[in-house]
Amino acid sequence: xxxxxxxxxxxxxxxxxxxxxxxxxxxxxxxxxxxxxxxxxxxxxxxxxxxxxxxxxxxxxxxxxxxxxxxxxxxxxxxxxxxxxxxxxxxxxxxxxxxxxxxxxxxxxxxxxxxxxxxxxxxxxxxxxxxxxxxxxxxxxxxxxxxxxxxxxxxxxxxxxxxxxxxxxxxxxxxxxxxxxxxxxxxxxxxxxxxxxxxxxxxxxxxxxxxxxxxxxxxxxxxxxxxxxxxxxxxxxxxxxxxxxxxxxxxxxxxxxxxxxxxxxxxxxxxxxxxxxxxxxxxxxxxxxxxxxxxxxxxxxxxxxxxxxxxxxxxxxxxxxxxxxxxxxxxxxxxxxxxxxxxxxxxxxxxxxxxxxxxxxxxxxxxxxxxxxxxxxxxxxxxxxxxxxxxxxxxxxxxxxxxxxxxxxxxxxxxxxxxxxxxxxxxxxxxxxxxxxxxxxxxxxxxxxxxxxxxxxxxxxxxxxxxxxxxxxxxxxxxxxxxxxxxxxxxxxxxxxxxxxxxxxxxxxxxxxxxxxxxxxxxxxxxxxxxxxxxxxxxxxxxxxxxxxxxxxxxxxxxxxxxxxxxxxxxxxxxxxxxxxxxxxxxxxxx
Numbered sequence: 148x149x150x151x152x153x154x155x156x157x158x159x160x161x162x163x164x165x166x167x168x169x170x171x172x173x174x175x176x177x178x179x180x181x182x183x184x185x186x187x188x189x190x191x192x193x194x195x196x197x198x199x200x201x202x203x204x205x206x207x208x209x210x211x212x213x214x215x216x217x218x219x220x221x222x223x224x225x226x227x228x229x230x231x232x233x234x235x236x237x238x239x240x241x242x243x244x245x246x247x248x249x250x251x252x253x254x255x256x257x258x259x260x261x262x263x264x265x266x267x268x269x270x271x272x273x274x275x276x277x278x279x280x281x282x283x284x285x286x287x288x289x290x291x292x293x294x295x296x297x298x299x300x301x302x303x304x305x306x307x308x309x310x311x312x313x314x315x316x317x318x319x320x321x322x323x324x325x326x327x328x329x330x331x332x333x334x335x336x337x338x339x340x341x342x343x344x345x346x347x348x349x350x351x352x353x354x355x356x357x358x359x360x361x362x363x364x365x366x367x368x369x370x371x372x373x374x375x376x377x378x379x380x381x382x383x384x385x386x387x388x389x390x391x392x393x394x395x396x397x398x399x400x401x402x403x404x405x406x407x408x409x410x411x412x413x414x415x416x417x418x419x420x421x422x423x424x425x426x427x428x429x430x431x432x433x434x435x436x437x438x439x440x441x442x443x444x445x446x447x448x449x450x451x452x453x454x455x456x457x458x459x460x461x462x463x464x465x466x467x468x469x470x471x472x473x474x475x476x477x478x479x480x481x482x483x484x485x486x487x488x489x490x491x492x493x494x495x496x497x498x499x500x501x502x503x504x505x506x507x508x509x510x511x512x513x514x515x516x517x518x519x520x521x522x523x524x525x526x527x528x529x530x531x532x533x534x535x536x537x538x539x540x541x542x543x544x545x546x547x548x549x550x551x552x553x554x555x556x557x558x559x560x561x562x563x564x565x566x567x568x569x570x571x572x573x574x575x576x577x578x579x580x581x582x583x584x585x586x587x588x589x590x591x592x593x594x595x596x597x598x599x600x601x602x603x604x605x606x607x608x609x610x611x612x613x614x615x616x617x618x619x620x621x622x623x624x625x626x627x628x629x630x631x632x633x634x635x636x637x638x639x640x641x642x643x644x645x646x647x648x649x650x651x652x653x654x655x656x657x658x659x660x661x662x663x664x665x666x667x668x669x670x671x672x673x674x675x676x677x678x679x680x681x682x683x684x685x686x687x688x689x690x691x692x693x694x695x696x697x698x699x700x701x702x703x704x705x706x707x708x709x710x711x712x713x714x715x716x717x718x719x720x721x722x723x724x725x726x727x728x729x730x731x732x733x734x735x736x737x738x
Contacts, residue, residue: 169557171461174228177426177436181493184422185238185259187218188429189245190447193276197374198299198309198336198367202431202445202552203243214429214447215251217454219258221428224459226262235259235426237267239419246277246286253289268292268329270417278319283326293330293417295363296323301353302346305339308377317357324358332361332417337388338380339367344391344690351392351409355401361410361417362401364392366534368541382535389534390698391690393527397633397666405483406530406537421483423476423494430460431552437494438472440465445552453557462557469495473502478540481533486516486523514702514719517637526636528700528719599705599713605695609661609686612669612676617661617686619711626653626735627707628660628728629696631688634667634675636701638720643681645725650683653732657709663688665701704728708735 177183191206191214204210238259240252248255256269270293271286278296286294298316300306306313324331333354337347347364354362366389367379379385389407396409404410405418427434427443430450434441444450444462453460467475473495480486486507488499499507507523510516515529525533604627608618619627630646632639643662650660660683664672672685696705704717706728715731717724 167463167465169463171441171459171464173224173459175225175426175434175436175459176438177424178229178233180424180437182423182490183233183235184419184425185235185263185265186419186425186427186432187238187240187245187255187259188242188427188432188443189240189248190214190243190430191247192242192244193247193274196310197376200368200370201241201243204447206244206247210447211248211251213451215248215255217451218255218429220454221460222255222258222262224454224457225426225428226259229262232262232264235263235265235267237270237419237422238265239270239272241272241419243272244274244277245271246273246282249277249282249285249289252286252291256290268415270295270330270419272297273323275313275316275319278323280322283323287327292328293332293415294323294328295332295334295417296320296359297334298350298354299334299336300339300342300346301350302342305336305342305346308339308341309336310376317353320354320357320359330361330415330417331359332363333359335362335364336367337364337392338385340377340380342380342388344388347388347392348395351396352399355399355411360414361404361408363405363408363417364389365407366538368538382538385538386531386534387694390531390700391694393530394665394690394693397635400668403484403530406481406525406533418483421479423490435475438467440467440475442552444557449557462552462555469497470502473497477503481525481529482537484525484530488521488523513721514638514641519637524637526638526701527633528638531700599697599716602713604705604707604711604713605692607692607695609663609688609692611684611686612673617659617684619707622659624657624709626656626658626709626732627705628658628732629663629705629707630661631663631665631693631696631698631701631703631705633665633701634671639702640679642702642704642720642725643679645728646683647679647681649725649729649732652729653736654683656736658732658736659684661686663692665693665698706731706735708738 188202190203191211192203193206195203195205238256245252252271259265269291271291272295274297298320299309299311301313301316303313320333335347335350335354351362351364366385369375369378393403396403400412401409402412404416405421408418410416422435424437425435430443430447431445432443441461441464443460444453450460473491476491476494477486486499491499495502507516511518514526516523516525604619606619608616610616628646628649630642632643646660646662649658654660662681662683662685664685665688669687672687676685696703700718702720705713706715708714714735715728717728
């Protein structure tokens with residue numbers, strides 16, 4: 148985990164690992180924080196799924212009744228610290244299977260409302276077995292407006308490898324979609340052994356067609372404490388599946404709302420983790436405030452005993468340094484694919500430009516972020532890197548932390564656990580900061596070049612905007628410059644004027660510049676070309692061509708000589724790369 152250690156040290160400007168301690172405070176300083184969210188953990192399940200890493204126990208009515216009383220008491224312990232009711236932007240119930248305590252949710256919500264004014268939606272995670280008209284009516288009566296359904300897959304073979312059966316899942320989702328909730332999120336898992344890109348895309352399409360307003364896809368991760376019979380697909384397969392899903396959802400007109408989440412346009416979002424501050428209630432629940440991060444015990448028995456003694460059930464506490472808090476903010480902002488400088492300053496107390504101005508300046512020029520309406524947004528290229536690093540973060544931090552918490556109910560006071568892991572960081576910032584060469588901005592970029600340069604180009608057939616077909620086989624003497632791009636891609640937009648220049652200079656010499664758009668409608672492509680005075684050929688790309696060339700990020704430029712040999716590949720865009728492209732074209736013309 149050398150990379151995570153380097154990232155942690157750079158972002159926090161400290162050599163010391165993160166220090167989680169057993170000491171805790173019975174008072175929480177949250178009265179003056181804004182953008183506060185609430186989370187309640189219900190750990191009970193009908194049976195325990197091996198793939199699920201979350202804190203869970205088998206449901207027993209007697210234990211659940213005692214847990215309910217302890218949960219209400221914890222809410223009182225925290226809420227009574229307020230001088231007046233405080234605004235909270237959201238409330239989420241996670242688990243476990245919260246619907247196993249459906250009869251109690253209204254009481255829990257009412258108790259929270261004694262201390263908090265909940266201004267946003269109330270969300271609940273559901274298992275397909277929870278979908279009955281009686282349960283849904285009860286949830287709506289309690290004030291629930293958002294639901295997240297853990298389908299994982301509609302494919303029976305995939306489900307069997309997760310220990311699920313999956314009978315009637317489509318019917319259950321259809322019932323849920325008609326129930327009138329503001330948000331219906333469906334959780335899916337990808338990179339299940341035997342799963343293909345087509346299976347994943349079919350799962351996503353099925354979810355949307357049956358009433359989902361949002362689909363959250365998560366890579367299958369084999370936690371060390373899980374008891375899985377199967378192992379996830381390799382990292383390269385995970386990346387390919389995610390890229391295929393991004394392209395497909397963009398073509399279908401869905402919004403990409405996080406690295407792994409897609410939604411219908413202009414709908415509310417279901418996300419329980421992307422809050423600047425939140426209070427957690429129940430076993431394993433975490434609390435994040437301005438200068439502290441704390442985790443409740445994972446032990447139901449220990450939780451109840453601690454609450455009975457009128458003390459908070461905190462198991463581990465991390466007192467943030469200023470830079471650690473900044474890193475945490477950046478990590479989860481990057482997951483949402485947007486970093487708001489105003490929110491950064493409100494949370495950290497220091498302007499983003501002052502703490503990480505140089506890093507973001509470099510990121511813009513590497514085509515990893517672009518600025519839009521005062522917000523830094525991640526490109527697909529950067530999201531691909533985040534996908535990789537988040538899984539490193541999961542195994543380096545979450546796996547270790549949760550494993551400790553599962554085995555130790557409460558760390559003794561004055562005891563400290565030091566984790567040299569990436570608690571929170573933006574991987575792309577760190578990779579720039581530690582000095583990766585500009586020529587190979589990522590390992591993947593180098594790998595794709597080595598794979599293709601000097602080898603025959605895959606055959607391709609593309610349809611232009613006016614309906615004509617162009618194919619490698621039809622024009623064997625042409626020199627091709629293929630640019631895989633998307634309208635929303637900022638580096639693509641910076642590159643397109645340079646491609647227009649290459650087209651103007653070399654079209655008469657047999658060079659065909661083709662913009663292979665992936666995911667946008669023909670009208671959006673046409674409007675972009677017209678508005679930017681682009682006269683080179685625009686074509687509509689498909690997954691067959693994207694897969695054939697191994698494209699995983701935009702823009703990707705492939706230069707093919709008249710013999711059909713790939714001469715150069717560029718992943719992303721840096722100022723000056725257009726000169727290298729022109730140099731390659733000149734060399735081909737001279738050969």
